[in-house]
Amino acid sequence: MERPQITLTALRDIPEVYPGDDLVQIILNGLERESLTLEDGDVVVVTQKIVSKAEGCLVDLSTVTPSPRALELAAAVGKDPRLVEVILHESRGVLRQREGVLIMETRHGWICANAGVDRSNVAGTDAEVALTLPVDPDASARRIRDGLIQATHSVAATQCVAATPRDAAAADVAVIITDSHGRAWRLATVNLAIGVAGMHPIADFRGQPDRFGYTLRVTTVARADELAAAAGMLSGQAAEGLPIIIIRGADWPRGDGTAAEMQRPVEKDLFR
Amino acid sequence: MERPQITLTALRDIPEVYPGDDLVQIILNGLERESLTLEDGDVVVVTQKIVSKAEGCLVDLSTVTPSPRALELAAAVGKDPRLVEVILHESRGVLRQREGVLIMETRHGWICANAGVDRSNVAGTDAEVALTLPVDPDASARRIRDGLIQATHSVAATQCVAATPRDAAAADVAVIITDSHGRAWRLATVNLAIGVAGMHPIADFRGQPDRFGYTLRVTTVARADELAAAAGMLSGQAAEGLPIIIIRGADWPRGDGTAAEMQRPVEKDLFR
Numbered sequence: 001m002e003r004p005q006i007t008l009t010a011l012r013d014i015p016e017v018y019p020g021d022d023l024v025q026i027i028l029n030g031l032e033r034e035s036l037t038l039e040d041g042d043v044v045v046v047t048q049k050i051v052s053k054a055e056g057c058l059v060d061l062s063t064v065t066p067s068p069r070a071l072e073l074a075a076a077v078g079k080d081p082r083l084v085e086v087i088l089h090e091s092r093g094v095l096r097q098r099e100g101v102l103i104m105e106t107r108h109g110w111i112c113a114n115a116g117v118d119r120s121n122v123a124g125t126d127a128e129v130a131l132t133l134p135v136d137p138d139a140s141a142r143r144i145r146d147g148l149i150q151a152t153h154s155v156a157a158t159q160c161v162a163a164t165p166r167d168a169a170a171a172d173v174a175v176i177i178t179d180s181h182g183r184a185w186r187l188a189t190v191n192l193a194i195g196v197a198g199m200h201p202i203a204d205f206r207g208q209p210d211r212f213g214y215t216l217r218v219t220t221v222a223r224a225d226e227l228a229a230a231a232g233m234l235s236g237q238a239a240e241g242l243p244i245i246i247i248r249g250a251d252w253p254r255g256d257g258t259a260a261e262m263q264r265p266v267e268k269d270l271f272r
Numbered sequence: 273m274e275r276p277q278i279t280l281t282a283l284r285d286i287p288e289v290y291p292g293d294d295l296v297q298i299i300l301n302g303l304e305r306e307s308l309t310l311e312d313g314d315v316v317v318v319t320q321k322i323v324s325k326a327e328g329c330l331v332d333l334s335t336v337t338p339s340p341r342a343l344e345l346a347a348a349v350g351k352d353p354r355l356v357e358v359i360l361h362e363s364r365g366v367l368r369q370r371e372g373v374l375i376m377e378t379r380h381g382w383i384c385a386n387a388g389v390d391r392s393n394v395a396g397t398d399a400e401v402a403l404t405l406p407v408d409p410d411a412s413a414r415r416i417r418d419g420l421i422q423a424t425h426s427v428a429a430t431q432c433v434a435a436t437p438r439d440a441a442a443a444d445v446a447v448i449i450t451d452s453h454g455r456a457w458r459l460a461t462v463n464l465a466i467g468v469a470g471m472h473p474i475a476d477f478r479g480q481p482d483r484f485g486y487t488l489r490v491t492t493v494a495r496a497d498e499l500a501a502a503a504g505m506l507s508g509q510a511a512e513g514l515p516i517i518i519i520r521g522a523d524w525p526r527g528d529g530t531a532a533e534m535q536r537p538v539e540k541d542l543f544r
Contacts, residue, residue: 001284003306004506004514010276034275096542103542111457180493184456184543185383187536188474188494190501192458202460203508221452221508222460229462230502233522234276236475236493242276250505264459270368270375271456271543 006249009034010234010242017243019056024147026050030244038152038171043247044144045231048116048133048179048194050243051140057132058120059086064130077102083119086130090115095272106133109263110194112181137177137195138258145175145197174199174252177259178228178235184271191232193224193259200257201225222262223252278521281308282506282514289515291328296419298322302516310424310443315522316416317503319515320388320405320451320466323412329404330392331358336402349374355391358402362387367544378405381535382466384453409449409467410530417447417469446471446524449531450500450507456543463504465496465531472529473497494534495524 011030017023027044031037038044052058066074066081070088074081077097087102095111096103104115110133120131134140152171177195182188193201201224231245266272283302289295299316303309310316324330338346338353342360346353349369359374367383368375376387382405392403406412424443449467454460465473473496503517538544 003284004282006280006502006505008278008280008502012273012275098542101542183494185536185541186464186494186497186534188492188497188534190494190497205508220460221504222455222458222462223505225458225460225462226501226505229498230278230280230505232493233278233495233498233502236477262458262460264457269457270370270373 004249006230006247008230008234009036009246009248011036011244011246012242014050014243017050017053019053019058021054022147023051023054023144024151026054027144027148027244028151031246036246038148038173038246039248040172041248041250042171043174043176043199043227043250043252044148045176045178045227045235045245045247046141046144047191047235047241047243048137048177049118049131049241051134051137051144051177051195052131055134055140057134059130059132061086061119061128061130073097073102080119083114083117083130086132087115087117090117090132108133108137108194109260110179110181112179116179116194133179133194134177138197138260139195141175141177141195141197141259145173148173148175172198172254174254176224176227176231178231180232191228191235193228193262196224196257196259198254198256199224200253200255201259201262203251203253223250224259224262227252276521278502278519280502280506281306281518281520283308283516283518284514286322286515289322289325291325291330293326294419295323295326295416296423298326299416299420299516300423303518308518310420310445310518311520312444313520313522314443315446315448315471315499315519315524316420317448317450317499317507317517317519318413318416319463319507319513320409320449321390321403321513322515323406323409323416323449323467324403327406327412329406331402331404333358333391333400333402345369345374352391355386355389355402358404359387359389362389362404380405380409380466381532382451382453384451388451388466405451405466406449410469410532411467413447413449413467413469413531417445420445420447444470444526446526448496448499448503450503452504463500463507465500465534468496468529468531470526470528471496472525472527473531473534475523475525495522496531496534499524 064082066085070085074084091104116133175197178191180189203221203223206219333354336354338357342357346356363376388405447469450463452461475495478491
C-alpha cells in the first residue's frame with residue numbers, strides 16, 4: 001500500500017471578488033501563481049462567500065422594506081428588520097428563535113443561522129448589504145467544475161501533453177462549495193458542504209466487511225463535509241481569508257451528485 | 273507568505289489493539305515504520321476505537337443482566353436489552369428514542385447515538401462484547417501526549433540532535449481522540465473530537481478585523497472538529513481502518529484545553 005497521504009494547499013492572493021467575476025478564471029490564475037496543475041482526483045473547495053459575490057447575491061439593505069412578519073420577528077429576536085426581511089425571503093421557515101438567534105431552514109433545505117445571510121460590505125463603498133447564499137450551490141459547483149475541466153482539457157490538447165483521449169480528460173476533479181455552520185450540541189462553527197459537483201457527498205461502506213469479516217456498523221460517511229471541514233483548517237488561517245483550497249489524495253465517490261443528498265429527510269429528523 | 277499547506281499522513285500496519293497495549297509505543301512504532309518524526313505543531317489524531325480497546329473499555333455481553341428500565345427501553349426501540357443496559361450505564365439520559373435509534377447524552381456530555389457504544393468483537397474469540405467510550409477521553413489524550421513528548425525529549429537528548437533545551441522540547445504536539453457521530457439535519461457521520469490535549473478545541477477570532485477592517489462576524493471555529501473530520505478522510509480509506517493520522521501544517525490554539533470546552537451549555541442549546 002502506498003503511504004496514505006492527503007495534502008491541502010491554499011491558493012494565495014485571491015483578489016476581492018465582484019459580481020460578474022469569473023471564478024473559473026480566478027481559480028486558474030490562482031493555480032498558475034502556485035505553479036499547480038489540477039490532477040485527477042483533486043478536490044477544489046471554494047467558500048460560499050466568493051461564489052455569492054461572483055453571482056451577485058447581494059441585497060442593498062437601504063432598498064429593503066420589511067414586511068409586517070419581518071418587523072414582528074425582528075422585534076422578537078432583536079435584529080435589523082431589513083436583514084430579517086432578507087432572511088425570511090431566503091427561507092422555508094423558522095426552526096428556532098431566541099434573542100439574537102434565528103435558526104432557519106433555507107430555501108435549499110439547509111438548517112443554519114440566519115439562512116446563511118451575512119451582513120457584508122462592498123469594497124470602496126459605504127453601502128450596507130446582505131450577502132445571501134448562492135441560488136443553487138450545486139449548480140454553482142457544476143458550473144465551476146465544467147469550466148475547470150474544459151480549461152484542463154484545452155491545455156492538455158494545446159500543449160499535446162499526454163494527449164491521448166484518456167489522459168486529456170484525466171483531470172476528473174470534484175468541486176465543493178462550503179459554508180460555516182453552527183451545530184446542535186456543540187459550540188463554534190465548522191465548514192460544511194452546501195454544493196458539490198463531480199462527486200456524491202456520502203461514501204457508503206454498507207455491507208463491507210471490517211478486519212474480522214464482520215459487516216461494518218458505521219456505514220455511511222459524509223465525505224463532502226469532511227473535505228469541507230478539512231479545507232476550513234486552512235481557509236481561516238489568514239486575516240484576509242483563503243477562499244480556495246485544493247485537496248489532493250482524498251478518496252471520494254465519483255458521480256453526478258448533489259450536496260442536497262446529505263439533507264436528512266424531515267420524517268427521519270428527530271431535531272426539528 | 274509561505275504557501276499555506278497541510279499534510280495528513282496515515283500510519284500504516286497498526287496492529288490490532290488489545291487491553292493493556294501501550295498506545296504511545298504503537299504510535300512511535302508506526303512513526304518509525306513511516307520514517308516520520310513528530311515536529312512542533314503536529315497533531316496526532318487517534319480513533320476512539322483503539323483508545324477504548326487499549327484501555328479495556330469492553331463489556332462481555334454474556335455477563336450483563338438488563339435492568340427493568342433497559343428491558344423497557346430495549347423493547348421500545350428494538351435493541352438487545354444487554355446492549356441497552358450498557359448504553360444506559362454510559363449515559364446521563366435519553367435525548368431521543370425511536371425504532372432502532374437511541375440518541376443519548378453520554379456521561380461525558382456528548383450527544384450521540386447509543387452513547388458511543390459499539391457492538392464489537394475480540395479477535396480470535398466468539399465473545400460478543402460492547403466497546404464503550406474511554407472513561408475520560410481528555411485524560412486519555414493527555415496521557416498519549418505526555419508519552420509522546422517524553423519520547424521525543426529522550427530521543428532528542430540521546431541523539432544530541434538539536435540538543436539545546438529549547439529544541440529538545442520543540443515537538444509541541446497536540447493529540448485528538450475522535451469518534452464518528454451522526455448529526456441533526458444532515459445524513460451520514462463525520463469524525464469529531466471527543467478528547468484533546470495540548471490545545472484548545474476552539475479557535476477564537478472574535479474582534480479580529482476582516483480585510484476591510486470590519487470586525488469579523490463568524491468568530492469561533494471548532495478547530496479540533498475540523499482536524500478530526502480531516503483525519504476522517506484518511507482513516508476510513510482502508511478496509512482495516514487507519515486509526516492514527518498525523519496532521520502537519522495546521523494552525524491550532526495551543527494550551528491545556530479539553531474537548532469538553534466544545535460542549536454547548538444546556539441553557540444555550542435549542543435542540544434538546
